[in-house]
Amino acid sequence: MTPILPALPLLLVATLAVAPAAPATGAAPGAPGVDQRYLPADKSGLLTSRTRASRVWATVQREGGLGEIFYPTAGGPSARSLTFAVTSRGGLSKATVRTEQRDGLRFRQTFAGPDWRLTADYATDPARSTVLAALSFAAPPGHDLYAIYDPALGNSRGGDSGRTAGGALLATDGAVSSALTGPFAATSSGFAGVSDGRTDLRDGRMDWHWSSAAAGNLVQTAKLRGHHPTLALGFAGSAAGALATARRSLAEGFGKVARSYAYGWNRYLAGLGAPPGSLHGTAQRKLFRTSAMILAASEDKTHPGAYVAAPAAPWAFGTDDPSGPYHLVWSRDLYQIATGLIAAGDRAGANRALDFLFGVQQKADGSFPQNSQVDGTPVWGGLQLDEVALPIVLAYQLGRGDAWPGIKRAADFLVAYPGAPFTPQERWENQSGYSPNTIATAIAGLVCAASVARSHGDPAAARRYLATADSWRARVRSWTVTSTGPYSRKPYFLRLTKDGDPDAGTTYAIGDGGPAAVDQRRVVDPGFLDLVRLGVLPAADPDVVNSLAVVDAQLGVRTPRGFFWHRASFDGFGEQLDGSPWEYGEPDGSLVSRGRAWPLLSGERGEYEIAAGDPRAAAARLAAMTRATGPGGMLPEQVWDRTAPAGGPGFAPGTPTFSATPLAWTHAQFLRLARNLAERRITEQPAVVADRYLGRR
Template identity: 55%
Template sequence: MTFSIRLALWGVVLGLCGCAGGRAPGQPGAPALWTPANKDGFGTARSAESWVWYTLGSGDLTEVYYPDLGTPSVRGLRFIVVSGHSVTEFESEATEHHVELVDPRSLVYRQVNTARSGGYRLTKTYAIDPERNTLLVDIQFESLDRRPYEVYAVYDPSLSNNGMDDSGRTEGDVLLAWDGATASALISQPPFERTSNGYLGASDGWADLHQDHAMDWTYRSAPDGNVVQTAKLPVGAPGTMGHVTIALGFGATLTEALGAARGSLRPGFEQVAQRYMEGWHGWLDSLPPAPASAQPWQVTYDVSAMVLAASEDKANPGAFIASPSMPWAWGLGELEKPSGAYHLVWSRDLYQIATALLALGDRAAAERALDHLFQVQQRSDGSFPQNATVDGTPHWSNLQLDEVALPIVLAWQLGRADRETYTGHVQKAADFLLAHGPVTPQDRWENQSGYSPGTIAAEIAGLICAADLARRNGDTASAERYEATADAWQRQVEAWTVTTHGPLASHPYYLRLTKDGNPNAGTAYSLGDGGPSAMDQRRVVDSSFLELVRLGVKPAGEPLIAQSLAVVDAQLRVDTPNGTYWRRYDSDGYGETPEGEPWDISEPDTGRTLGRAWPIFAGERGEYALTVGQPAEPWLAAMARSGNDGYLLPEQVWDGRPPSGQPGFETGEGTLSATPLTWSHAQFIRLAWSIQAGFPVEQPSVVACRYTPTCRR
């Protein structure tokens, strides 16, 4: 059911009459849900003074984050177009729309929505004021058929990550909204002609205009509910190109929010946008030029770099989130109230981001990431939470041992051999691995415990890196303990995770994991995330064993690696018009249903949802290709081609199974999964620099020199 139909039905059910007045009826309104996660635009100012981030999707402004990247405070800003007294429509639903990157070296996006009827075009360009907490939207409305139109802005605040407790009111031509901690102000130049405050589906602008194609309601206030504010724009005259600038300002108080909005309107959109672009230009200019391998994909490379930088919270330096989105059940209020999951900080994802930032030349950002991990996230026992909010508060408290090991590897890569880092952080993490490894309570897909070759690879690399840092600090005894344990695990990993008579091949191959350390046992387990409730562990493979090669724990040329890749390809490989990708593991359920409906954790282990193919695996395969002397450029190209019109890389792409092939669900294009996924952008950047170097640039040489014939110091 479309958004507009839901609103219409709410209005009918409540039976509300249209009238002007003081307080809007229909409190609290329909439930507040977040928008789809497949964003095609994302931006923030490069400056530290502005704490606003915006996202775009399907022709609309979607979530806006303020005052940090863990706090969505806006659900969306949409526009309703009324033609005469007969047609009222949301412009994004009634138009063909596309997004443009206005400047390939800054995160300035433009949405161009042209009515399928041929009657009008609405063009919206977005920029953040680098000096204030304001989003500016430059709007041009064209009447293409010389008929008169009316255009209305429909603003849905969800302040402080909760859309059900906002209040709104009109003051003059200004729309103000607030809750207990945050306020917003929506104003325009020229000023709005008419305004109203209401509740979603009950007394909002759509419920009003849909009745008789006229704005009859002008409610001055709507306290404590799912507030939606409506304003008539001074555009739409026949045969004209109307122009208006909207300012959406934020603050801790109404005064701050209104001051920000007015302050940004004074210089005008062009000046603010120019300063916004200059901030990104300056940062890109401070970096080395893109490597030759990325030059065919220069815009994707620059956008990837900027997405990584934009994903760092400004109030909490070094806290880079996984994605500014809430896919599937995470956005429907079924799992997180307030929202969570993807706009959290994972130690694993932060390692991926930091190594990419180090590769592209922003060492300072990688250092901030490590500082955040060690000084903010790390627990007193040396471990790290599964994930945390941007201020370091643990969100999910599960334990994943690769997330304990990878910060050690990052510390080694950054050369952080000082005594405070070693004794206060590295040593604690390494000792935790000794006490709790190699069996992990959760692997890198976060839903299984056991002996995981990918996790064990990270543990071994972490211990060897810790041993090197220990020796630099004169702690020979610890170094020897770390090395002895790492060596034992390196020798034993195959016995724990390689089946010699599994049903998927006549030769040995790595499993995703074993529950019991016995890879020849047909131990069954529930896959979780909507997958089957009982699978023989010998039938479940993934490509995580490639971490053994990437981190230097096993030689790339081992026959077992190639044999295992053959099994992975037979089970998980997906060839698409955009390139080759892989699914996570057999019978993965983390994705949409066959009909394209959202993944839903409320129905676990049903097999109804299908995890599709992930672009990051093309990047990981490219890193492996380099280690065996094969070209990796095709894998870089596959990653780039998975991007959308805004050059944002997705978590998953449609893989040929339903609903692929239906309009809007093309094989090889992004699904409704998290987009942009910072891990995808980090993998793209890192592979580009690895191609330049001829080997995986994040491979710790101290590990590779111990276990493989290849030794680069």
């Protein structure tokens, strides 16, 4: 197995001239080359057209150029990167990169070197599976511009073979091929870290012109002609098909393709209606539109309703081959995405998500897989009871009585599952136990299922579901609220208990490199707020109110961009203290990594504050989420807190970490908070749950 190197940043090279050597031609040496992890996950943009004819997605890399490019589904990359390099006689040079979002989920990057400037406009062709980049290069004589393409065809970084044919760079791996074409002065196909363009251009010249490379870790390089070249990267099931696809897009011209691309997105936005009046200022209104488009762009085009979690692979997940969990469909994330789509005005998209949940992803026993491929094939083998309950809640919100067969199977599973509501995994996925968050979703799911059961003439099922829900609500405090914990003299909710006894000092390992044996009374998270959001407990409940103070003290972090929260006590799911990635297999107690603050939790707190009658506080959460965006207007999974390396250059507290960006859940939470703030109520709260337990809605 070849070693995996860290992701390399955009190569912007300017070196001293060296006497030319004899050109290297023929088959490239050095197979298979070096495997490199996917590029950092803090993307600055996501591109895809609104059409199903174009089955390609491209991420915009914060460091410059394009990162992962997905084809033929949103569930797996077929390219690692398409970046640019500049050489000159002036010595090594660095460039700054600025990313801006343009109309209709289109992006422009500007690279500024000491004496040159490059702009790159990106779009995908709505008529076919092609990514286009229109470049404008301004530099004095002696500078050369290169494109460096790193394929990962068929969701595998290895096994790609390449060649030059018809003036284009072709690559193939099994049933997937690509073709990069444009005004090329020279081309080469080599192996990463050995005979590739990045290695070749270290001396400022393109000395290697390898005409082909056998299967391996392929990197293809093209020297570009002119000051305004346009590149087309096409994908198809064969090299000939990919080349024809790329050439047709190139013949259309970037301007025409980009206008059609933007028209599709602007038409989508127009169909959503006006943004809510709770949005203040250009930044919030723009982020609302961006969030709606990010959710829509996260849907697969072959399998409608399959929305992936994120188009990124953070930390150790960047070494996965095939790619890992963020490119999968999770029923919990899909619930969040669907409720965000409803808040944005895209009810059709939410209905497709529900169709996928009950028509594709649900298992025969009524449960849902921990996650699945976009075609519904289960991947990880865990069971999370909230992922079984939330699809029921979504069906109720959408008024989808036609989903009754799937709702019944899911509700029956919850009632019959041994030990429920004890869950093998809660929403953060690395712990089992009695979780107030999981219990809240299960109660809501069963009450919603009972309502649908009655409407379908099954009163016995309705009584069974309600009896279970009522029993769990009556016991949720005895399972999860401690009166003997160290953080308050008053009772407060725990993240979970292992034994259903919150006053016991039972210890457990946190996971992700966290402490090996922590008293469960010292571990809190904000997940109990779903008891309020879903209508199980009132906002003024004393245990809820006191738990807020505990969570603020234990998990809160104040930054120049707003107040944010960590997801749980002692969390290790994030970067190491020097900023390097979280890695697989960090030993319990190693404490080598730290989970940072999650902006989506600001949205959850804002929803609670709406329920508590404090819209001003909720508006402050919306503002903080807006300030948490990175370049290109993308919302991250996590932002830097005040733990190292936060505070150093590039690690400003409140700004995105290298976590998955854009994270669909975070964008969905922003949309939901904005809509709920405008309506002064929790719009996704099931009326049947609130009526039963709160006597109102």
